[in-house]
Every structure is written in structure tokens, then in C-alpha cells.
Amino acid sequence: MQLSKKEYMAKLNEASKNTLLETLSIEIVDYGDDFLVARMPVTPKVHQPDGVLHGGATAALAESVGSFASHIFTDIENYFVRGIEITANHLKSISEGFIYAKATFLHKGRTTQLLDIRVTDDADNLISICRLSTISLPKKK
Template sequence: MQLSKEEFLIKANTICKNTLMETLEIEMVDFGDDYLIARMPVNERVHQPDGVLHGGATAALAESVGSFASHLFIDTEKLFVRGLEITANHLKSVKDGFVYAKATFLHKGRTTQLLDIRITDDADNLISICRLSTISLPKSL
């Protein structure tokens, strides 16, 4: 029995309990055949001392949504995903509201994946552009 989109998102967010994603209040909000979208509130918990979104929190959002997207498209009975490298170019500051991370695949190989992750704000302004490479490895050797 295949889960509906709503059921899948509930399950996805449930497995993020007691993780960094819960700490940063990252929530998976939408997905399709080739993308996954997550959001994170921008508040004092993810601010730099001067009151704007911390780049490290942005990178954590990007890695979370990108790794989760890779996880969606593999056989999780046999494989697990790990991040290999992340880059982030921060283009604009955000003080409040939400930021949204949309992960799309540039390469979806059997072993390695490359994702483009665009972070936008509530007004759809581009905040950061990130790239994440992941690897799928066997659960047992």
C-alpha cells in the first residue's frame, strides 16, 4: 500500500524527532518526482549574534533536505545515505519568517548523487545556493 503525499510527509517528519532537524524545527513540506522541499523558521534560535539567519543553520537545512531527498530515491532496505560534501553561497540576509529549501537532483547515480538546493524566503527571494553530494552505501558488507 502506497502512502498518500500527506501520510508520507507526516511519516518523514515523525522520523526526524530527537534529531538536529527537530532542534532547528526543520519540516518537510512538499515533494515530487524530482524534488523535496523543507522549511525552517528564522528566529533567535538560528540567528547570528547580530540578529540574522546563521549560515551554519542554512547549511544544516540544505544538508538535511538534500540527504533526505537522496534517501527518498534509494532502496532503504539495502542502502543508507551519507553526505560527502556541501557548499553554500549566501546571497541575502533574513531576520524572520521562514526559509524554504528545495532540493533537486543534478545527478542521480547508483552510488553518488549531486543535488542543487536553493534556499528562499517567504517572498521567494533567493537567500542561498547550496550543492550537496551524497553517497549510497550498502547496509551490510
């Protein structure tokens, strides 16, 4: 039996328990054949001292959604995925609401993957653009 989209997202979010994703209240909210979307609330716990979203929290969201995307589109029976490089260009400040990170593949190779991650706010304003490289390595048997 195949899971519904809602059940599958619940399963993905359940896998985030006791991780950084839970600490930052990151949740998967949508996915498709070639993308994954997660959101994170912008509250004081992810602010810089001057009251705006910390770039490191944005990068953590981007790496989380990108790694999750690589993970769900990889044969996890035989491979594990690790992030190997992330870049982030922060374009706009935000102090409240939610940010959404949408990861799409620029390259989906057998060994390396490159993802474009666009981070937007509730009004679809571009907050940051990130790139994540991941690597799929064989599990030792």
C-alpha cells in the same frame, strides 16, 4: 496500501524526532518525483549575534533536505546514504519568517548523487544556493 502525500510527509517528519531537524524546527512540506522541499523558521535560535540568519543553520537545512531527498529516492533496504560534501553561497540576509530549501537532483547515480538546493524566503527571494554530494553505500548483511 499506498500512503497519501500528506501521510507520507507526516511519516518523513516523524522520522525527524530527536534529531537536529527537530532541534531547528525543520519540516518537510512538499515533494515530487525529483524534488523535496523543507522549511525552517527564522527565529533568534538560528540567528548570528547581530540578529540575522546564521549561515551554518542554512547549511544544516540544505544538508538535511538534500540528504532526505537522496534517502527517499534510494533503495534503503540495501543501501544507506551519507553526505560527503556541501557548499553554500549566502546571497541575502533574513532575520524573521521562514526559509524554504528545495532540493533537486543534478546527478542521480547508483553510488553518488549531486543535489542543487535553493534556499528562499516567504517572498521567494533567493537567500542561498547550496550543493550537496551524497554517497549510497551497501548495508552489511
